[in-house]
Amino acid sequence: MDPRLEANRSNWNERVGIHTRSRFYDVDGWLRNAPGPDPRESEALGNLDGKTLVHLQCHFGMDTLRWARAGAVVTGLDFSPAAVDEAVNLSRRAGLAEHSTFVCANVYDAPRALSGKRFDVVYVSLGALCWLPNIDAWGAVVSELLKPGGRLYLHDVHPFSSCLDDDGERIVYGYFEEFDNPYVDDTGDTYTDGEKLSTTRIFVWNHSIGEIVAALIEHGLVVDSLTEHDWTVFQQFPWLVESSTGQFVAPDDHPRIPLSFTLLARSPS
Numbered sequence: 001m002d003p004r005l006e007a008n009r010s011n012w013n014e015r016v017g018i019h020t021r022s023r024f025y026d027v028d029g030w031l032r033n034a035p036g037p038d039p040r041e042s043e044a045l046g047n048l049d050g051k052t053l054v055h056l057q058c059h060f061g062m063d064t065l066r067w068a069r070a071g072a073v074v075t076g077l078d079f080s081p082a083a084v085d086e087a088v089n090l091s092r093r094a095g096l097a098e099h100s101t102f103v104c105a106n107v108y109d110a111p112r113a114l115s116g117k118r119f120d121v122v123y124v125s126l127g128a129l130c131w132l133p134n135i136d137a138w139g140a141v142v143s144e145l146l147k148p149g150g151r152l153y154l155h156d157v158h159p160f161s162s163c164l165d166d167d168g169e170r171i172v173y174g175y176f177e178e179f180d181n182p183y184v185d186d187t188g189d190t191y192t193d194g195e196k197l198s199t200t201r202i203f204v205w206n207h208s209i210g211e212i213v214a215a216l217i218e219h220g221l222v223v224d225s226l227t228e229h230d231w232t233v234f235q236q237f238p239w240l241v242e243s244s245t246g247q248f249v250a251p252d253d254h255p256r257i258p259l260s261f262t263l264l265a266r267s268p269s
């Protein structure tokens with residue numbers, strides 16, 4: 001594997017324990033409340049009862065297992081063995097082990113790791129694409145994983161907001177960046193509460209909205225909708241305020257900028 005991805009994987013392995021203990025993910029609350037998919041996502045994808053769904057970069061499976069609760073037959077894939085172990089553990093604790101499978105693999109190896117299986121839905125949730133150096137190769141993977149007529153649901157951090165530093169004050173990374181020019185971070189921070197990481201170095205890449213759309217079209221997918229949002233679901237910058245619906249938005253006196261986006265695409269039938 002690319003040594004930069006090896007470094008990222010070590011970092012993610014260490015994050016898993018911090019995240020599962022965090023108030024941010026609140027695993028015990030999640031088990032108690034047993035949430036299904038986010039209503040926005042259910043509305044976009046409709047009833048997935050009995051449908052197959054693969055969640056790329058599933059972390060420790062919370063977003064994946066929400067879909068199992070809605071009747072989907074889910075597969076989560078992540079390159080962190082610690083994440084996959086925790087996902088399996090969580091599926092057992094949630095009573096969803098029979099409806100879920102978790103596979104440890106690099107996204108770029110997903111078609112092989114999943115034995116060529118094709119799915120009704122490829123699902124990708126927040127914080128995924130920045131970890132991938134090559135967005136065109138990701139488009140090829142998504143295309144290869146979808147059945148004819150199958151759909152991609154992608155909700156991720158908006159690449160414009162990824163140009164800004166952690167304070168959301170200064171542009172520190174390009175919107176148009178080259179494959180061999182990742183943003184290198186050594187802070188040892190993660191986005192949840194909890195201790196600092198000792199495996200600090202990470203490499204991330206920004207992919208413009210145009211590049212993401214092109215990567216999908218290039219590999220035969222049809223983009224059905226693309227929506228840029230002025231909200232996100234975590235405290236990405238200190239100046240964001242939480243709305244009554246739990247979304248994080250710019251305060252009234254701040255210019256509105258795109259913070260996340262949702263893209264729906266499908267494989268032609």
Ligand SMILES: C[S@@+](CC[C@H](N)C(=O)[O-])C[C@H]1O[C@@H](n2cnc3c(N)ncnc32)[C@H](O)[C@@H]1O
Pocket residue numbers: 005008009012057058059060061062063064077078079080083105106107108125126127128131132
């Ligand atoms: C921010 S987390 C995703 C969080 C997710 N939306 C959730 O359900 O909480 C990003 C995940 O991508 C995984 N990842 C990063 N690079 C990857 C790669 N090349 N292949 C597979 N997984 C990868 C990490 O291990 C991590 O679990």
